[in-house]
Structure formats: structure tokens, C-alpha cells
Amino acid sequence: MALVSAKEMLEQARKGKYAVGAFNTNNLEWTKAILKGAQESNSPVMIQTSMGAAKYMGGYQVCYDLVKDLIDSMGITVPVALHLDHGEYEDALECIKVGYTSVMFDGSHLPFEENLEKAKEVVSFAHANGVSVECEVGSIGGEEDGIIGAGELADPKECKLMSDTGIDFLAAGIGNIHGSYPENWTGLSFDTLKEIADITEGKPLVLHGGSGIPLDQVQKAISLGVSKINVNTECQEVFAAATRKYIEEGKDLEGKGFDPRKLLAPGTEAVTNLVKERIEWFGSNGKA
Numbered sequence: 001m002a003l004v005s006a007k008e009m010l011e012q013a014r015k016g017k018y019a020v021g022a023f024n025t026n027n028l029e030w031t032k033a034i035l036k037g038a039q040e041s042n043s044p045v046m047i048q049t050s051m052g053a054a055k056y057m058g059g060y061q062v063c064y065d066l067v068k069d070l071i072d073s074m075g076i077t078v079p080v081a082l083h084l085d086h087g088e089y090e091d092a093l094e095c096i097k098v099g100y101t102s103v104m105f106d107g108s109h110l111p112f113e114e115n116l117e118k119a120k121e122v123v124s125f126a127h128a129n130g131v132s133v134e135c136e137v138g139s140i141g142g143e144e145d146g147i148i149g150a151g152e153l154a155d156p157k158e159c160k161l162m163s164d165t166g167i168d169f170l171a172a173g174i175g176n177i178h179g180s181y182p183e184n185w186t187g188l189s190f191d192t193l194k195e196i197a198d199i200t201e202g203k204p205l206v207l208h209g210g211s212g213i214p215l216d217q218v219q220k221a222i223s224l225g226v227s228k229i230n231v232n233t234e235c236q237e238v239f240a241a242a243t244r245k246y247i248e249e250g251k252d253l254e255g256k257g258f259d260p261r262k263l264l265a266p267g268t269e270a271v272t273n274l275v276k277e278r279i280e281w282f283g284s285n286g287k288a
């Protein structure tokens, strides 16, 4: 199946009260792991690259070719959207030209008016190419900003203005944080989420920092309008843990255990298992 825009899959999720997982990829193994997990769960899926991961992999064209060709060679039949995560303006435009089917333009670090203006430009270019657009209002905290107890809360009025630019889905801070959650984290703000969902009138909402939010909070957020959940850190953690176990058990020293195809297999399998587990959490299994 060809890559698809994320617009329809997220609108269906919003209506059906489930969410689509957006998993970050870093290389061949992760891309295969995510596609395999989605296919075995019969679930729509978003594969996303950060700007840094795309650079690491050799550029946006390489990412696009890799995902597209694996969909063919693996016989993937579930809908897959290739999405740029937290893109700068220029990167969003480049991804659209290369063939990404969805982009996030993150202008949350800009003055709000400029964020809004640039969002409109990205929307117009993206939609002319059948590509869906995510934008962010406020900002979502994270490790790079130092550990904080509560993530930021977006201003619902700004959410409404951003939603009205014609973007397809909206990321807004509701107390979520990138990376691991600190022990004193106060949880998601469902009041803020409800306000944003009401004022944006059914626009699919995106939950960033989906790693480590407890199941009950994830499911409540979905019931209130979250339709896309980003998962990155958790995949990294299970990949590293499984690889560590393989090496600590000395398996790389047995026979041809040092072969990268063997060395990377346990981590890859762990990513597939996590993807399948999260798809079940989000309720998108069987929704392809």
C-alpha cells in the first residue's frame, strides 16, 4: 500500500475515540520493527523522523525511500503515514518535496504571530501536495529544559487561532513532557485538554511525550480528543535494555553472535513488542 496522508486516519481516530501511535524511527531495524508491529496489529501507523534522526540516517530522501521500499518488500497493507516530527519551516517544505505524507511545523519557539503566519504558508504548500500538517502551540517541556514538575499548559485561545489556519491536527501542551517523567510530575491537565478540545471543535489533538504516561491517563486523554500519540523514549529504552541483556549474557561471544543481524535482533524485537502493546493501549488495533 502506498504511503498516505495522516489526515483521514486521525479524523477517523477522533470520531472512533482511539488514537494512532506515531513512532520515531532511527534506522533500518526500527523502521522494520514499527511496520511489523502495525501490520501484526492490523493498525494504521505513523512513522516519524526528527530532523536529527533524518540527518543521522542520511537525509529525508533516504528516510522516504527506506520506508516506501520496506512497505513494498514487507508486503505492508495497513495505512502508513511518514511524518516529520518537530520540523523547522525549511525542513517541512523539503519533506513535502521529497514525498513525506505528513509534516509537523513546530514554530512554538517563535513569537505567536510568526508561528501562525508560517503555519499558514506550510498548510497551503502541504495541502496542495496532499500532505497533512501538525502545528504546535505553546511549548512542550523536556529534558533539555531541565527537569520540571509540570509541563506547560497551552493557551486555548491560541489553540483556536492555530486550528483555524487549516492545520489538520494540533499539538498543545497539557502538562506532558518529552523524555522520561520526573517522580514529582503532576499528571496531565484534563481541564486544559477539555477546553482545547471544545474550542477547536473536533480537530484531532496530539499528545507529545507519550512515553511513561500511565494507561488510565492515556485513555482519558483519548476520550477527550487526543488522536495521535508520540512514542519515542520508550522504544529507545526497550531497545537498549534488550541489547544490554544480549551482551551481558555473553551471547555476542558465542559463535557468530557478533553478527549485527544477530546483535540487533533482540532490540528490534523489543521495539516491535512495545509498538504492539502501545497500539493496544491506544485502541487502534484492528482499525486498519
Ligand SMILES: [Zn+2]
Residues within 6 Å of the ligand: 086, 140, 178, 208, 209, 230
Ligand atoms: Zn514532541
